[in-house]
Amino acid sequence: MEDQATGVVIATRTALDQASALAVQYGFSILGAFILLIAGWILAGVVSRASYRVISRIRGIDETLASFFQNLLHYSLLILVFITVLGQFGVQTASIIAALGAAGLAIGLALQGTLQNIAAGIMLLILRPFRVGEYIETTNVKGFIKDIGLFATEMRTADGLYLMAPNSTLWNTPIVNHSREPDRRQELSIILAGGSDIELARKIILDVVKSDQRVQTTPSPVVYIDDLSAGQTTLKIDYWTITSAWTPTRQDVISKLLAQLAAANIALK
Known part of the structure; x- marks a missing residue:
């Protein structure tokens, strides 16, 4: 009986010593x-x-x-810290890194279209083919830029409609930016009826165009015969103006040309 009691005491002490050692070891690891x-x-x-x-x-x-x-750097550092903490408890971090890599690959394949939009959004934000407020035109969309995000670009069409275009569709197509350059050329065509005084018409057109203060003098406006056929003559008008005044200048010039040519009895077709 005494031997059994002594054995129990020794076993208990051994268990307590081992528990204390484990508590100290893992206590420091946890801390x-x-x-x-x-x-x-x-x-x-x-x-x-x-x-x-x-x-x-x-x-x-x-x-x-x-x-x-x-955010990318912040969460990458947090993942690195989490893996390091697991290594404190003897966890094989190599397998965790491999699992994260496999998971990242699977997520990348599942979100391939979304990642393409993100990559395109990054390139659009870096290279800046267009900015907020500018008017652009592509083979698929056209309108004023409202916001450029990582996934999509928000636009407003000329008739006031809201348009959201995925960034990948904008990055993989030629973009015509109507607002980027400070100056822009305008080209108009006027078709004169047969028998019209061409030289008088050219003089009236040049006077009207040059009288508009928004029309630039360098390069100077030009009026030339673009096509000559039976019963009609086509005159082309080229002039330059600042981009912001391109549309109102065009509208005013056309209105004045119609009035001046009609006053000179020059018939149009």
């Missing part, structure tokens, strides 16, 4: 992991905010793009 987690969380926030300030100062970098890179 270290907790400290590492807090420090990593703070460091990720500091580094991501610092990166945002640096990236936002780069010429041509949009605020949306700077925020995207900030």
Whole structure:
């Protein structure tokens, strides 16, 4: 009986010693992991905010793009901290990294179209083929730019309709920007009826065009015969104006030409 009691006491002490050793060992591991987690969380926030300030100062970098890179760096650092914390407990992090890589590949394949839009959005924000407020035209869409996001670009059509275009459709097609260049050429055609005084018509047209203050003198406006056929003559008018005044100048010039040519009894077809 005494031997059994002694054995129980020894076994109990051994178990308590092992439990104490495990408590000390894992207690320090848990404390270290907790400290590492807090420090990593703070460091990720500091580094991501610092990166945002640096990236936002780069010429041509949009605020949306700077925020995207900030969030990407922030969550990447948090994942790295989480993997490091797991390593504190003896977890094989190599298998976790491999699993994350496989998961990332699967997600990338599942969201292939979305990732294409993100990549296209990044390139649009960096290269800036168009900006907010500008009017663009592609083979698929045309309108005024309202907002450029990472996934899609919001536009307003000329007749006031809301339009959202995926960035990949804008990046993979030629873009005509009607607002980017400061000056723009205007071309008008006038068809004179047969028997009209062509030289008088040319003089009236040039006088009307040059009298508009919005029409630039360099290069100077020109009026020339573009086509000559039986019963009619086509005159072409070329002049330059600032882009912002292109449409109102065109409207005013056409109105004045119609009035002046009618007053000179020059018939149009």
